Amino acid sequence: MRTLVRRSFLLRLGLLALLAAFVGVIFANAMWLRGVRVDLTSDHLYSLSPGTQKIIEGLHRPVHLTLYFSRHATRDLPQLRSYEQRVRELLQEMVSRSHGRLHLSVVDPVPYSDDEDRALGGGLTAMPGGSNGERVFFGLAGRTASGTELSIPFFDPGQEAFLEYNITRLVYELDAPSKPRIGILSTLPIDGSAISGTPPWAVMRQLHQLFDVHMLDPNDPSQINDKLSVLMIVHPKNLSDDELYAIDQYVMHGGHLAVFVDPDAEMDALPVGSLAGTVAGSSSDLPRLFRAWGVEFDPNRVVLDRSLSLSISLGGNSAPVRDFAVLGLGAQELNHRDVITASLQNIDVSSSGYFELVRHTNSRLFPLVQTSGEAMPVSADRVRDTADPTELYKDYRPTGEHYVIAARLRGQFQSAFPNRTGPHHLDRMREPGQVILVADTDLLSDRLWVRRTPFLGEQLLSAFANNGDFVANILDNLGGSSALLSVRGHAISQRPFTRVQGLRRAADVKFHNREKALEDELAATEQELAKLQPDKSGTAAPDNKVKQQLEKALKRKLSIRRQLREVQHQLDAEIDTLGTRVKAFNILLMPLLVMLFGMLYGWLRQRRSGKRDAT
Structure with missing residues (x-):
């Protein structure tokens, strides 16, 4: 008996100690752990990148x-x-x-x-x-x-x-309220030409409003330095080793780079500076840098896509024809999981190329824009020399692959000039970086995304594609800090309640059927009333039959509306019942199960201890 009393006393003392410890933990949490948070969501929704x-x-x-x-x-x-x-x-x-x-x-x-x-x-x-x-x-x-x-x-x-x-x-x-400093190195007259008197392209007007834009001299590699937030290279051709090395080291030191190359640059027709092409439709490439970064680009291949082809006019009175090399890339072809293309709807390109990864590379290619499965690569010369776009229809055989026209390339890149030396030379990036690659320069031209309308002596621009937004988003994304570039996209916090959605769908069917029945009945009643209406002069008053029909229709209408409200109330009641069950399970059932388990465990221990005392 004395042993049982002592155990009972110790049990009560232990419970008091647990209660004191519980109160102490709560007090300590309120005083010293107020700012501590633990994210237990499956997708870490509340954890900052x-x-x-x-x-x-x-x-x-x-x-x-x-x-x-x-x-x-x-x-x-x-x-x-x-x-x-x-x-x-x-x-x-x-x-x-x-x-x-x-x-x-x-x-x-x-x-x-x-x-x-x-x-x-x-x-x-x-x-x-x-x-x-x-x-x-x-x-x-x-x-x-x-x-x-x-x-x-x-x-x-x-x-x-x-x-x-x-x-x-x-x-x-x-x-950091100052505008990002953007350096643009281009062999195309995108910022206008004083020689030919051509104005800046519409995309440049937009970029000048958003950024601190500096047009770089291709003959002065020293302009490519860490003062630039982003370096944008458009249609690079015949760059010297010093210019390539300056670009290479800019990337090795963590610089942000966007490259626009093209196997058939249709806008390369005007001489601008010493590096401009003299042949319309010439290609551009950065083979030495691309190989070092683990990516391939063939400047002699253009990708066609018959399912995305746009109609173009050949001039004169001829009807527009579809050109498999001029593509209208819609929402299906844009990566809506990337912030650059998430809000865009369509991008137009012309005679574009595509990117692929080199075998056994550690770099990763994340598509931003890609073709459909109906695409097919062909020789750039075939596209360039074809006056009639319908000639591209011949021997068309889709490969079933989705070709990457624009992408993020991520990796810890190696230098394309490992044999060079210098006080600031790097053979390899200290941390992983990224560059944006686009296999078309024609998308920058006005003809593929803006329409000019004369108005009071000025040219009003109206966009019919998101090409300008695409370029601005690229530079805006790269123009932030490296920390901003590393911010990841989160999963969606809204989880569908499938039972609730099922109830809503069932009720919507009922609601729609009742509503349709009401509309049909009202239409039939109105037709019947139209036949019984007196002449349009309005001198004759409606007879009793018309009045009775009208009253009957109004009563029926009110009756069906009450039934519709009842359906909605039933839906709400079922959802409320489901919610009550869920709350009861979370708030009452689980604690009760824990209590029952504890009582059963205590009873079993007491029973075993009683048996030991009896023996």
Whole structure:
């Protein structure tokens, strides 16, 4: 008996000790572990990328962010409210890592308020579709003490994979407000020609607005240096070893490079500088650098694609014909998992080439733009010498492969000049890097993406393809820091509730059938009433039969509307019941199972100890 009392006392003492330890852990967590977070989501949705952490922790000045979200106007939009929570929690995580440099405010801009005016003044976009017809604000405005202001006009749930990148880019640009310095080395007259009097191409007008653009002299390799945020090379031909070495070492030291080459540059017709071609449609290549980086490009092969071919005019009164070398690449051919092409819809190219990886290379090729499976490579001379595009139809045999027209090339590249020496020479990159490769230069020309319209003595430009946006996105992406380039895309946080979606689909079928029945009945009733209507003079009053038909139709209409509301109420009730079951399972059932397991375990131990005492 005394042994049982002692065990009971020790058991109570142990329970008290566990309770004290539990309270102590909670207190310690509240006091010393307040900023500690553990991301247990399967896709690490709430873990910041190393690049984001580097940018946030290295902020040079305080940055204030204001998240505008119309909470009251979205009370009937649960998906948008859920995404707002995702955005807010990500912003709070970034604030907690910023060592006090990043500040966050959350504002509900109600209609006709000062907050609404500030949201509009900050560059945010108000979208229709809120409750009671209210406008919905859901964007981010950022500012610094010096007055620099930038914004994300609206958070599109469809772009959630790039949520972290877009916010990090906003913070990075606020911290470094100067425009990226872009160096462009081109043998094409993309920036206009004083000799021929041709104006700059439309793509250059766009780039001058977005970046600090510097046209480089191909004869002065010293201009390719670390002062450039991005180096853009267009149609390189006949470059000297010194020029190639300057490009090589720029990449070896972590420089950001975008290269546009072409097996048949149709715009290479005007002499511009010492390196310009004199033969229309000549090719360009960087074979020595490409081989060192682990990529292949054949300047003598053009890729055709009959499923993506566009119609062109041959001039005169002839009808337009399809040209298998002029391709309209749509959403299916663009990589929507990459931030450069995620928001683009179509890119037009002409007589483009393609890239492949060298065998046994450690580099990796990530396509941005590629052909369909109906493509076929042919000789560039055949395309160049063919006056009638229909000649390309002959002997057309698709290979079934998707040819890469534009891509990111990633790897820890080796120098193409291993035998050179110097104080700053590198034989290999210290860290993995990347370059953007595009196998067409004609996509930069106006004819493939803009239409010019005369207006009051000026030329108005209207874009019918996303070529300009594609180039701007490349330079914008590369123009950030290396940390910004490393920010990865996240998985989607919205997980579908398949049971709920099934219930909704079933109810929608019922709803649609009832609605269709209502419309058919009303149409039949209106036809019958039209036959019974008095003459159009309006002198004769409707007879009792017409009135009875009208009353009957109205009553039936009200009856069916009540039935439709009942279907909707049944749907909501079924969803609520399913939600209650899920909550009951998570909140009650699992703890009860743990308690029952503990009680059973205690009973078994007590029973075994009783047997030992009896013996």
